[in-house]
Amino acid sequence: MSTGAKTLRWLLAQWSVNLACAMAYRTSFLMQAIFMVLNDILLLFFWWVLLQLVPDIGGWGMADVWLMYGLVAGGFSLVAIFAGNYNRISIIIAEGQLDYYLALPKNVLLHVLVSNTSFSAVGDLVFGLVLGAMGCRALGASFLLFLLFMVTAGSLLCAFSVATNSLAFFLGRSEAISRQMSEALTNFSMYPGTIYQGAARFVVLFLVPAAFMSHIPVETLRSFSSTNVWLILAANVVLWALAIAVFHAGLRRYESGNQVTLRG
Amino acid sequence: MSWSKKWRKYSAVAITAAQSRAAYWQEMGARTFFFAIVLFTFSGLWGRIIGTDGTLAGYSRQQLVWYLTLTEAITLSATSLLQEVEQDVKTGQIAYLLAKPLNYLLYQAAYYFGEMAVTTSLNFLAGGLVAWALVGLPAITLSGLAQALILVVLGAAVRFCLLAAIALLSFFVEESRPFYWIYSKFIFTLGGLFLPIDLYPDFFRRLAALLPFQSITYGPARAFISGDWGQFANSANMALLWCLALTGLLSWEFAKGVKQINVNGG
Amino acid sequence: MLAIRTKNLGKEFWRQKKASGLLGSVRSLYQQDKERVVAVRSLDLEIAAGESVAFIGPNGAGKSTTIKMLTGILHPSYGEAQVLGLTPWQERQRLAFHIGTVFGQKSQLWYHLPPADSFFLLGRIYELDQRTFEQRQAELVERFELKEFFHVPVRKLSLGQRMRAELAAALLHAPQVLFLDEPTIGLDVVARQSMRNLIKEINSLGITVFLTSHDTGDIENLCRRVIMIDNGNLVIDQSINSLKRDHLAAKIIRVRLEHPVEGLPPIDGAQVLKHKGAGLKISLDTKKLSVDELYMRLRQLAPIADITIGDPPLEDIIANIYRHNQGGGEGHELEQEVAQI
Numbered sequence: 117m118s119t120g121a122k123t124l125r126w127l128l129a130q131w132s133v134n135l136a137c138a139m140a141y142r143t144s145f146l147m148q149a150i151f152m153v154l155n156d157i158l159l160l161f162f163w164w165v166l167l168q169l170v171p172d173i174g175g176w177g178m179a180d181v182w183l184m185y186g187l188v189a190g191g192f193s194l195v196a197i198f199a200g201n202y203n204r205i206s207i208i209i210a211e212g213q214l215d216y217y218l219a220l221p222k223n224v225l226l227h228v229l230v231s232n233t234s235f236s237a238v239g240d241l242v243f244g245l246v247l248g249a250m251g252c253r254a255l256g257a258s259f260l261l262f263l264l265f266m267v268t269a270g271s272l273l274c275a276f277s278v279a280t281n282s283l284a285f286f287l288g289r290s291e292a293i294s295r296q297m298s299e300a301l302t303n304f305s306m307y308p309g310t311i312y313q314g315a316a317r318f319v320v321l322f323l324v325p326a327a328f329m330s331h332i333p334v335e336t337l338r339s340f341s342s343t344n345v346w347l348i349l350a351a352n353v354v355l356w357a358l359a360i361a362v363f364h365a366g367l368r369r370y371e372s373g374n375q376v377t378l379r380g
Numbered sequence: 381m382s383w384s385k386k387w388r389k390y391s392a393v394a395i396t397a398a399q400s401r402a403a404y405w406q407e408m409g410a411r412t413f414f415f416a417i418v419l420f421t422f423s424g425l426w427g428r429i430i431g432t433d434g435t436l437a438g439y440s441r442q443q444l445v446w447y448l449t450l451t452e453a454i455t456l457s458a459t460s461l462l463q464e465v466e467q468d469v470k471t472g473q474i475a476y477l478l479a480k481p482l483n484y485l486l487y488q489a490a491y492y493f494g495e496m497a498v499t500t501s502l503n504f505l506a507g508g509l510v511a512w513a514l515v516g517l518p519a520i521t522l523s524g525l526a527q528a529l530i531l532v533v534l535g536a537a538v539r540f541c542l543l544a545a546i547a548l549l550s551f552f553v554e555e556s557r558p559f560y561w562i563y564s565k566f567i568f569t570l571g572g573l574f575l576p577i578d579l580y581p582d583f584f585r586r587l588a589a590l591l592p593f594q595s596i597t598y599g600p601a602r603a604f605i606s607g608d609w610g611q612f613a614n615s616a617n618m619a620l621l622w623c624l625a626l627t628g629l630l631s632w633e634f635a636k637g638v639k640q641i642n643v644n645g646g
Numbered sequence: 647m648l649a650i651r652t653k654n655l656g657k658e659f660w661r662q663k664k665a666s667g668l669l670g671s672v673r674s675l676y677q678q679d680k681e682r683v684v685a686v687r688s689l690d691l692e693i694a695a696g697e698s699v700a701f702i703g704p705n706g707a708g709k710s711t712t713i714k715m716l717t718g719i720l721h722p723s724y725g726e727a728q729v730l731g732l733t734p735w736q737e738r739q740r741l742a743f744h745i746g747t748v749f750g751q752k753s754q755l756w757y758h759l760p761p762a763d764s765f766f767l768l769g770r771i772y773e774l775d776q777r778t779f780e781q782r783q784a785e786l787v788e789r790f791e792l793k794e795f796f797h798v799p800v801r802k803l804s805l806g807q808r809m810r811a812e813l814a815a816a817l818l819h820a821p822q823v824l825f826l827d828e829p830t831i832g833l834d835v836v837a838r839q840s841m842r843n844l845i846k847e848i849n850s851l852g853i854t855v856f857l858t859s860h861d862t863g864d865i866e867n868l869c870r871r872v873i874m875i876d877n878g879n880l881v882i883d884q885s886i887n888s889l890k891r892d893h894l895a896a897k898i899i900r901v902r903l904e905h906p907v908e909g910l911p912p913i914d915g916a917q918v919l920k921h922k923g924a925g926l927k928i929s930l931d932t933k934k935l936s937v938d939e940l941y942m943r944l945r946q947l948a949p950i951a952d953i954t955i956g957d958p959p960l961e962d963i964i965a966n967i968y969r970h971n972q973g974g975g976e977g978h979e980l981e982q983e984v985a986q987i
Contacts, residue, residue: 122773129770133756133763140758140799151561158565162574166429168581169436174428215752218719220771221742292410300417311424368721371659372714 134233148236174310183251190244191269196237205281265333285366457499465547524607534619541626551637572598655725687878700869746816750828772819806837
């Protein structure tokens with residue numbers, strides 16, 4: 117068996133065990149999935165009201181908003197399903213739980229990420245795909261390209277969370293900071309790109325890369341540009357390189373159970 | 381025991397308590413950060429749609445950002461009411477509290493108002509600084525401020541009634557969380573969290589005006605930026621009416637719930 | 647062949663000094679006082695394949711830190727280590743295929759799932775093919791008597807059952823070295839006995855066992871060799887028998903005479919611990935007084951009906967060494983504190 121096949125066999129086993137775990141709380145899982153979809157739909161209410169008042173927001177209409185929400189909800193759901201620990205890494209580090217993963221013969225970062233699944237995110241996945249299909253139809257955009265951007269959006273969210281969560285190696289308990297940073301990313305990526313001007317534009321491009329998660333992809337879906345596609349892919353590569361570098365720099369400093377100094 | 385020993389003992393208790401709230405401070409910092417990001421985004425959004433000098437249905441960008449500052453300050457103000465009451469009901473602790481010479485609901489209301497006073501003002505202070513930096517200080521009138529203050533208190537009373545009614549549902553259903561979730565979505569939409577409800581399409585505007593949610597967020601924030609006495613009278617009347625109605629509902633629910641305990645207790 | 651070899655291995659932590667009190671907490675927000683804490687100091691070890699070694703020391707001596715360095719969990723501050731010829735922190739994944747770990751305080755098994763599910767997942771993690779996996783699993787279920795609870799969620803198992811399953815899980819991939827960190831902690835007498843038997847059996851199959859424990863029963867029953875560290879320093883590295891010999895300046899002698907006596911006249915080197923009628927319990931310092939001489943003195947009192955000569959328990963020996971070392975090294979209290987965290 118090749119290494120790739122072995123890894124795939126392991127990942128499938130991992131996700132099926134995650135599923136078995138989630139099934140222990142079946143009812144709450146269904147409830148959550150339904151509520152998350154309702155939540156997503158209600159968020160659209162605001163844009164619907166606003167676009168009754170003004171024709172567009174810096175060139176963004178309702179179909180653009182659908183695409184934007186589709187990308188973010190879909191991308192988020194992919195991360196929550198396949199790499200559900202993305203926003204728990206800092207807690208895992210600070211509590212010394214990394215020992216478990218370090219004692220096993222797999223890539224630590226990958227192993228940590230895939231060891232948890234939020235199955236309620238299936239609701240968001242369906243919602244994201246439906247909105248994407250609606251947006252693509254309205255604008256005559258390619259649904260395949262939408263799917264690609266959904267994956268890159270999820271990948272950016274995951275890489276960004278890995279980078280910010282790795283701060284726990286250096287700062288100790290910092291899960292509130294990490295959580296707020298990834299929430300800032302999803303927040304920024306759920307408003308039309310055109311509202312970020314000047315310094316704000318710099319922030320969404322280089323600090324909290326929401327521009328690459330939804331703003332540029334939506335514009336690219338509206339009017340295709342291969343430069344943009346490459347730009348988005350490059351942003352993924354750069355952010356992952358950064359995230360992995362930070363994580364591994366931190367890993368050398370990992371202090372296991374002795375890290376927890378908060379006693380008061 | 382000497383006085384100094386007593387002093388040492390109780391100050392130690394106080395300090396330990398303050399320290400154990402470290403998580404609370406972190407939470408507070410995180411909430412402020414979230415608040416700042418929302419304001420930052422919306423000042424960009426309104427800037428894009430309205431520009432610095434224009435208006436949207438009569439509202440300037442500055443007014444809309446300050447409107448949001450107040451509605452968010454109210455919505456984000458944390459209260460442990462829900463957990464407290466739920467806990468009391470589920471663990472049966474409420475039976476013991478009932479034996480004490482105080483009214484359970486009034487006791488919870490007092491606690492809630494104390495908490496709210498602190499968290500809402502702190503939130504408003506933090507959010508206000510951000511809003512000030514983003515769009516400058518609005519032309520606040522003294523009457524607008526007074527109106528807003530009265531409506532915030534009335535709105536807080538309405539909010540208390542709604543939250544307590546939700547928490548007391550634990551007498552009858554296993555999970556009262558979903559009801560809270562629905563409540564928060566109503567605040568978001570029909571309470572006019574992001575947009576004043578007079579900007580809504582006709583049907584939703586009329587629906588929102590009839591429901592209690594707008595008394596919590598829209599009423600106070602609208603008064604804060606406009607200071608219009610006619611509007612104020614309207615909002616205040618509505619809030620008072622809902623307070624009365626919901627207090628009635630709450631007392632009825634409570635009485636029914638307490639009977640439930642007796643049944644359960646055999 | 648050497649299973650484990652370390653040379654000059656050391657680990658230091660930088661720890662934030664947390665001032666006590668509210669003011670201290672506030673101050674530590676903007677002003678960070680750091681202090682260096684030595685966890686392990688220049689450790690040299692050589693352990694042959696197939697050995698069973700007890701790695702002991704008081705709380706905070708650096709035992710867990712050493713195990714974590716040897717398994718690749720922690721990077722050392724300096725020095726070298728080789729486990730099965732691999733440097734743990736550089737070739738962690740490769741090494742992990744050949745070693746097994748059981749941390750008594752941390753579970754490898756998924757809490758809400760039955761052991762069977764965790765075994766299935768571990769089989770995939772260790773890249774076992776289906777046939778080997780099924781065969782190994784069947785063997786382990788049999789030998790560790792897991793059958794009756796193999797499909798019951800771990801949260802419903804007793805601690806003894808859980809630890810048996812933990813140990814079995816650590817052996818699924820047929821490791822050559824087994825690291826056990828307090829494997830019997832919290833177990834009752836029967837469960838502890840059964841764990842010990844299993845570990846002994848594992849070692850008899852040629853698997854190297856590296857064990858830390860505070861239970862001297864574990865150490866005496868399972869290990870030939872004992873390595874003690876204290877304060878990050880290697881204190882003792884010898885066989886348990888020679889440890890006893892070296893540190894046994896005293897023998898415990900229980901004697902029953904034919905008739906009751908008034909007592910033993912004071913002799914240098916013999917101390918009466920207990921005296922009741924015809925029975926005496928005496929602690930004998932063999933450097934000052936030989937067993938033979940004491941025997942003669944006792945015979946002078948009365949004819950001897952029964953006599954046993956024994957060693958003081960290992961526990962006393964170890965406690966004695968710990969006590970002896972305490973206060974010797976500087977910064978000891980500091981490390982005690984680290985251990986509690």
